[in-house]
Amino acid sequence: MKAQVVFGIDVGGTTVKCGLFTAEGKLLDTWEIPTRTENQGSRILPDVAESVQAKIRERGIQPDQILGLGIGVPGPVNQKGEISGAVNLHWGFKDVAGEMREMLGMKVRAGNDANVAALGEMWAGGGKGASSLVMVTLGTGVGGGVIVDGKIVAGAHGAAGEIGHAAMEPEETEHCNCGNQGCLEQMASATGLVRLARRYLEKSEKDTLLRRGKLSAKAVFDAYAAGDAAAAEIVEEFAGYLGRAMGIIACVTDPERFVIGGGVSKAGQPLLDVLEKYYRRYAFPACKDTPLVLAELGNEAGIYGAARMALD
Numbered sequence: 001m002k003a004q005v006v007f008g009i010d011v012g013g014t015t016v017k018c019g020l021f022t023a024e025g026k027l028l029d030t031w032e033i034p035t036r037t038e039n040q041g042s043r044i045l046p047d048v049a050e051s052v053q054a055k056i057r058e059r060g061i062q063p064d065q066i067l068g069l070g071i072g073v074p075g076p077v078n079q080k081g082e083i084s085g086a087v088n089l090h091w092g093f094k095d096v097a098g099e100m101r102e103m104l105g106m107k108v109r110a111g112n113d114a115n116v117a118a119l120g121e122m123w124a125g126g127g128k129g130a131s132s133l134v135m136v137t138l139g140t141g142v143g144g145g146v147i148v149d150g151k152i153v154a155g156a157h158g159a160a161g162e163i164g165h166a167a168m169e170p171e172e173t174e175h176c177n178c179g180n181q182g183c184l185e186q187m188a189s190a191t192g193l194v195r196l197a198r199r200y201l202e203k204s205e206k207d208t209l210l211r212r213g214k215l216s217a218k219a220v221f222d223a224y225a226a227g228d229a230a231a232a233e234i235v236e237e238f239a240g241y242l243g244r245a246m247g248i249i250a251c252v253t254d255p256e257r258f259v260i261g262g263g264v265s266k267a268g269q270p271l272l273d274v275l276e277k278y279y280r281r282y283a284f285p286a287c288k289d290t291p292l293v294l295a296e297l298g299n300e301a302g303i304y305g306a307a308r309m310a311l312d
Contacts, residue, residue, distance in 0.1 A: 005061060006310050007052055007069040008120075010113060010302030011035060013088040016048055019303035020055060023067060023311065025124050029055070030303065041089040045096065049103035068107030070306030071100060072116030076158030081110035084158065109309045113302055115152045115161050118145025120305030121259045125296035130256040134249055135295065136163065136242075138264035141177070142185040142192070146253055152309065153253075163249060164189065168241050188242040190217035190264050197234045206230045221267040235274055243278025250279075250287040261295030268294065 005028065008019040013035060020029040033051050036043040052069065055061075073096055075086035081097025096110040111119075118127070118135035127133040131150045137143035142164030146153040153160045164185035165178050172182035186192050197210060197220050208230035209223040223231035246258060258279075265271065272292050280288045297304055 002062065002065050004065050004067050006067045006307045007055075008303035008305070008307030008310070009048055009052075009069065009071040010116070010306060011044065011048070011071065011073045011089070012113075013037070013074065016044070016051075017299065017303050018048070018051060018055070019300070019307060020059070021304070021307040025304070025308070027300070027304075029059070030300070031055070035089070037088070037090050041086075041091050044089060044091075045094075045099050046103065049100060052104060063106075066106050068109065068310035069100065069104065070109045070111070070116070070308070070310035071096060072111055072113040072302045072306045072309075074113050076162075077110050077112045077115075077154065078156075078158045079154060081108065083110070107310065109306075109312065111152055111154065111306070111309055112145075112158060112161065114143035115145040115147075115154065116305035116309060117143075117261070117297075117301035118147050118161070118259070118305065119152055119308050120297055120301040120303070121261070121295050122147050122150070122305075123308040124304050125301060126259040126261075126293045127257060132253070132256050133259055134161075134163075134246075134253055134255045135259040135261060136246065137262040137295075138189060138242075138260065139262035140189060140191055142189045142242075143262070144249075146255075148253065151312070163245060166245050166248070168245055184241060184245050188238055188245070190262075193217045193220055193234070193238050193264065196237055197231075200230065200234050200237075204230065210234075217264050218266070221264075221270065225267075225270055239271075239274040239278045243275055243280075244282045246275075246279050247282030247284070247287075250290060251284050254287060255290060257291040257293055259293055259295050261298075261301065265294055 010017040015032045097108045101108040121127040135145040144161040144163035146161045165183045168184045169182035176183035224235045
């Protein structure tokens with residue numbers, strides 16, 4: 001018999017990333033298809049199924065070679081592989097795993113995309129060698145994934161790991177996209193960092209590189225790396241919120257390491273250094289030495305994690 005394989009699928013709002021892997025985690029092939037969100041996203045899963053079937057035919061894969069398929073989707077997914085809703089895909093309730101299983105006739109596992117990405121980093125990225133970790137994804141929002149003993153922690157409602165919506169600022173008056181106020185995402189995402197910077201610049205007359213050119217998370221960290229005093233104050237505020245949140249998370253999950261990903265993580269070691277300072281300040285003594293590392297798989301973390309999930 002030829003080598004056994006597994007499929008990993010990562011459904012995004014614009015494209016669906018697909019991967020074919022060996023059981024040992026070697027990536028054999030990647031491809032993408034558009035995410036067709038019209039008509040309440042009714043074509044998304046059938047498109048995925050058709051694409052997978054086409055890849056099976058193209059590569060001459062036999063049924064007894066296929067170990068299964070994992071799929072990550074943007075929303076809370078319960079243990080049965082059902083999603084209560086995905087706004088970006090225009091989905092309401094959907095039995096993701098069940099529908100894919102019926103269309104493909106193979107084992108299917110479904111999970112939240114951030115949790116799945118965390119599993120991918122544990123399998124083949126910044127978390128390799130660990131069995132328990134927390135991934136913190138700093139992008140447009142703040143995502144999270146919790147892995148304990150090699151398994152995704154999904155929770156009763158599929159919402160475990162939604163760390164971006166931890167209430168970190170009780171004095172905040174603006175609303176988060178989730179409807180609450182003072183969420184970590186409002187301060188520690190890429191957009192949150194820009195928000196902190198704008199507020200700072202409105203109150204301060206300090207000369208700063210941030211008053212020249214477009215304000216972005218990258219611009220803040222570039223100015224910080226250049227020794228800009230205003231940028232330093234903004235980054236310290238940002239890291240204070242995030243480090244405190246991670247200290248709280250560590251009290252609950254006690255991970256072997258934190259893996260930091262997303263666009264903001266491109267700031268690299270300067271981000272880790274300032275974040276570690278605040279994490280160590282707030283963490284429970286037994287957790288203070290938990291390593292903070294950068295994610296390594298980038299946009300492929302989701303397909304790696306989805307494939308790994310299908311092997312369980």
